[in-house]
Amino acid sequence: MRGQAFEEAAEKYKDHIYAVAFNYFRNQADADDIVQDVLLKLYRADREFESDDHVRNWLLRVAVNQCKKVSVSSWFRKNMPLETYAESLRYETPEKSDLFFAVMNLPKKYRIAVHLFYYEDYSTREIADMLKLKEATVRTRLLRARKLLKERLSDVWNEE
Numbered sequence: 001m002r003g004q005a006f007e008e009a010a011e012k013y014k015d016h017i018y019a020v021a022f023n024y025f026r027n028q029a030d031a032d033d034i035v036q037d038v039l040l041k042l043y044r045a046d047r048e049f050e051s052d053d054h055v056r057n058w059l060l061r062v063a064v065n066q067c068k069k070v071s072v073s074s075w076f077r078k079n080m081p082l083e084t085y086a087e088s089l090r091y092e093t094p095e096k097s098d099l100f101f102a103v104m105n106l107p108k109k110y111r112i113a114v115h116l117f118y119y120e121d122y123s124t125r126e127i128a129d130m131l132k133l134k135e136a137t138v139r140t141r142l143l144r145a146r147k148l149l150k151e152r153l154s155d156v157w158n159e160e
Helices: 003-025 028-044 052-071 082-086 094-104 108-119 124-131 135-159
Strands: none
Touching: 003 028, 003 052, 003 108, 028 052, 052 124, 094 108, 094 135, 108 124, 108 135, 124 135
16 A cells, blocks of 8 residues: 555554554554554555445554564564653543543553454454454453452542
């Protein structure tokens, strides 16, 4: 994909790619690298996409695969403190800040499923295909993530 179509797709989906990568690594530098790698793959892709949804699905699937690939490489960076990145974010309410930290502190396998389901609006079937898991496994991860979030957030929100 080249030219105007590439530029439009890159602008439209770079934040989605970044969000998936950040949820995977909890590290701004690694997430930026993933965005660059994925967009380079899009630029070099010699294929036609049927629709915007097809481009988005392809990009996020490539992002997930690239995250997995990088995480097993020998040069993979360790996580920076989450608070360092969170300082650059603005939250509409204290509850949204609490939710961000609660989601970011979930185990990676739950964090990715939560992000794809709640923030990217993928179905459990689409997430299963993307992560190469059974759909029942995705549903279980979402259930466990919700349970953990409920426990963690009820403690925080009840204290206020």
